[in-house]
Amino acid sequence: xxxxxxxxxxxxxxxLVDSYQSINLMSENNGxxxxxxxxxxxxxxxxxxxxxxxxxxxGFDKFFDTRPWGLAVGVILGGAAxxxxxxxxxxxxxxxxDDTNRD
Amino acid sequence: xESPLHHFEVHTIIPIHIGGLDLxxxxxxxxxxxxxxxxxxxxxxxxxxxxxPIPGKLQSVLEISLEFIRSMVYEFIGEDEGKKYVPFxxxxxxxxxxxxxxxxxxxxxxxxxxxxxxxxxxxxxxxxTLVIGFCKHGMHFLGILVPPGVPKIMIPLMIPIEIISMLxxxxxLAVRLFANMTAGHTVLAVLFxxxxxxxxxxxxxxxxxxxIINGLEIAIAFIQAYIFTTLxxxxxxxxxxxx
Numbered sequence: 001x002x003x004x005x006x007x008x009x010x011x012x013x014x015x016l017v018d019s020y021q022s023i024n025l026m027s028e029n030n031g032x033x034x035x036x037x038x039x040x041x042x043x044x045x046x047x048x049x050x051x052x053x054x055x056x057x058x059g060f061d062k063f064f065d066t067r068p069w070g071l072a073v074g075v076i077l078g079g080a081a082x083x084x085x086x087x088x089x090x091x092x093x094x095x096x097x098d099d100t101n102r103d
Numbered sequence: 104x105e106s107p108l109h110h111f112e113v114h115t116i117i118p119i120h121i122g123g124l125d126l127x128x129x130x131x132x133x134x135x136x137x138x139x140x141x142x143x144x145x146x147x148x149x150x151x152x153x154x155x156p157i158p159g160k161l162q163s164v165l166e167i168s169l170e171f172i173r174s175m176v177y178e179f180i181g182e183d184e185g186k187k188y189v190p191f192x193x194x195x196x197x198x199x200x201x202x203x204x205x206x207x208x209x210x211x212x213x214x215x216x217x218x219x220x221x222x223x224x225x226x227x228x229x230x231x232t233l234v235i236g237f238c239k240h241g242m243h244f245l246g247i248l249v250p251p252g253v254p255k256i257m258i259p260l261m262i263p264i265e266i267i268s269m270l271x272x273x274x275x276l277a278v279r280l281f282a283n284m285t286a287g288h289t290v291l292a293v294l295f296x297x298x299x300x301x302x303x304x305x306x307x308x309x310x311x312x313x314x315i316i317n318g319l320e321i322a323i324a325f326i327q328a329y330i331f332t333t334l335x336x337x338x339x340x341x342x343x344x345x346x
Contacts, residue, residue, distance in 0.1 A: 036323075047275075
């Protein structure tokens with residue numbers, strides 16, 4: 001507890017100012033971070049969901065011997081799931097954006 | 104000339120085989136230990152030195168990162184519920200960040216470029232969200248498969264779509280981190296290979312690009328760790344709020 005009571009700062013003053021500035025910088029949704037986040041996130045969502053749909057459809061086909069209907073339906077449902085994921089992600093990002101503009 | 108994918112290879116350092124299981128210590132394990140040691144060591148150093156009200160350099164950095172993670176958790180999960188998840192999310196973020204950054208040191212190993220590592224993280228998180236959902240809402244948790252406001256006639260169509268969209272979450276989480284890390288490091292290796300093999304009058308160009316892309320990779324290391332943890336928070340928030 002002694003350590004908490006001693007007001008000791010051995011670093012230079014500008015670091016103190018810098019650290020608070022960095023908190024502000026990191027809390028703000030700055031353009032580059034926001035843009036990269038959208039690009040990286042939306043890019044994979046659609047692809048992965050379609051692939052999962054196709055795989056599940058293929059598995060269904062193998063199990064119930066319904067080739068090629070399982071795969072066909074799986075790809076369509078996977079694509080729909082991908083669109084839903086992208087839509088949800090985009091809505092979340094739009095809300096963030098609105099909040100930033102209001103500030 | 105080495106293959107640009109050479110630095111993703113796993114080499115056994117200390118072979119350990121117990122009951123048919125390969126528990127050997129390899130370069131990936133060592134890199135993971137280094138990542139853990141840096142994170143745990145820096146926190147222990149600050150705590151052992153005494154947490155001062157006016158922070159030193161290291162304490163400032165750690166406090167900023169924890170403040171940042173806490174605000175992120177509160178934003179996506181909510182302040183009351185989010186409190187208990189801050190330590191988990193903070194460990195996840197700092198560990199992934201440390202692993203990503205260690206990979207940028209020449210001669211080291213990028214652990215996050217292995218899909219088995221990112222896949223294990225994502226599967227763990229997926230199972231965790233399911234457990235949280237069932238513990239919190241019981242069988243009502245299955246209601247997450249039917250979005251609110253869907254007409255009854257659409258429910259048989261929506262359930263498979265929602266199941267696929269839920270299963271896609273951990274896979275996209277794992278693939279995103281793994282693919283970005285692998286692609287970035289392969290590009291670096293290819294460019295550096297070009298710089299070494301091309302004649303002097305042209306080799307400055309790929310070498311310059313290597314430096315620029317190295318800078319970009321540092322940014323990507325932060326962004327990928329951030330996206331991974333943000334999405335973890337979003338998924339946990341989703342199962343807690345249930346729409």
